[in-house]
Amino acid sequence: MTAHLELQGCSWVAPGGRAVLAEVSLALPRGRIVGIVGPNGAGKSTLLRLIYRYLRPSQGQVLLEGADLWAMDARSVARQVAAVLQEQPTDFALTVREIVALGRAPHRRGLSRGGARDAAVIGGALDRLRLSDMADRRIGTLSGGERQRVMIARALAQEPALLVLDEPTNHLDIRHQLEALALICDLGLTIVVSLHDLNLAAATCDAVLLLDRGRVVAQGPPGTALTPATLAPAFAVAVRQDRLALADRPHLTFHLDP
Numbered sequence: 001m002t003a004h005l006e007l008q009g010c011s012w013v014a015p016g017g018r019a020v021l022a023e024v025s026l027a028l029p030r031g032r033i034v035g036i037v038g039p040n041g042a043g044k045s046t047l048l049r050l051i052y053r054y055l056r057p058s059q060g061q062v063l064l065e066g067a068d069l070w071a072m073d074a075r076s077v078a079r080q081v082a083a084v085l086q087e088q089p090t091d092f093a094l095t096v097r098e099i100v101a102l103g104r105a106p107h108r109r110g111l112s113r114g115g116a117r118d119a120a121v122i123g124g125a126l127d128r129l130r131l132s133d134m135a136d137r138r139i140g141t142l143s144g145g146e147r148q149r150v151m152i153a154r155a156l157a158q159e160p161a162l163l164v165l166d167e168p169t170n171h172l173d174i175r176h177q178l179e180a181l182a183l184i185c186d187l188g189l190t191i192v193v194s195l196h197d198l199n200l201a202a203a204t205c206d207a208v209l210l211l212d213r214g215r216v217v218a219q220g221p222p223g224t225a226l227t228p229a230t231l232a233p234a235f236a237v238a239v240r241q242d243r244l245a246l247a248d249r250p251h252l253t254f255h256l257d258p
């Protein structure tokens with residue numbers, strides 16, 4: 001069966017000649033969630049940029065249902081792939097509803113205004129992220145966490161089949177982190193998400209891909225890919241794996257080496 005998303009030996013070299021990603025491969029079935037983890041500077045955001053077709057691989061291919069992303073036009077990719085990035089919008093004068101409506105752009109012809117279906121999709125995305133009450137507020141007046149929810153709503157308004165999220169739990173308190181990840185799991189979409197919290201990644205993702213200095217050092221179900229043996233060298237810390245009695249699942253703790 002064709003994977004929904006496949007990366008075949010993808011490398012990316014920065015304009016100055018620095019190799020940032022080397023030979024990353026991944027096959028993700030439809031509806032599954034893969035977590036991208038690794039230390040600062042490992043290449044997580046760069047890998048996501050290849051997947052939402054912002055960067056072209058220097059080598060290798062990114063395939064969406066078997067088709068090379070770079071053989072498709074940007075607009076048709078945007079109808080299938082949405083990204084929620086760490087950068088927040090800079091147009092603070094727009095309202096929440098207007099920002100979410102931007103997600104409809106790939107589905108519109110030219111400069112046409114949205115019809116009833118667009119309005120329904122936008123309303124549904126606002127509801128789903130519990131933003132309806134603040135739909136007419138300017139984005140500049142929202143907290144960091146509320147703005148993050150607006151960006152997820154904008155991505156949902158795009159009605160993508162594949163959702164890419166770069167550190168979606170940034171700015172969120174613990175309750176909103178858990179809520180955002182529960183919501184993401186519930187969407188039924190194919191999802192690629194970068195996460196710094198390894199225990200959250202293990203609890204949320206079907207599979208994880210651990211990057212270190214641009215290379216994949218472990219890949220697979222969290223229980224086998226995120227172990228003291230893989231994590232300690234990548235993060236240069238001591239790692240212990242315990243079992244949480246109540247949840248009956250592994251839990252990682254981290255310590256500086258003495």
Ligand SMILES: Nc1ncnc2c1ncn2[C@@H]1O[C@H](COP(=O)(O)OP(=O)(O)OP(=O)(O)O)[C@@H](O)[C@H]1O
Nearest residue numbers: 014015018020038039040041042043044045046047
């Ligand atoms: N356009 C570029 N030109 C030069 N170097 C780049 C470019 N883009 C990324 N890099 C470098 O590639 C490395 C990986 O960057 P990337 O942002 O993908 O890492 P990351 O794993 O997302 O890091 P973090 O956890 O800190 O967000 C970094 O050292 C970064 O400085």
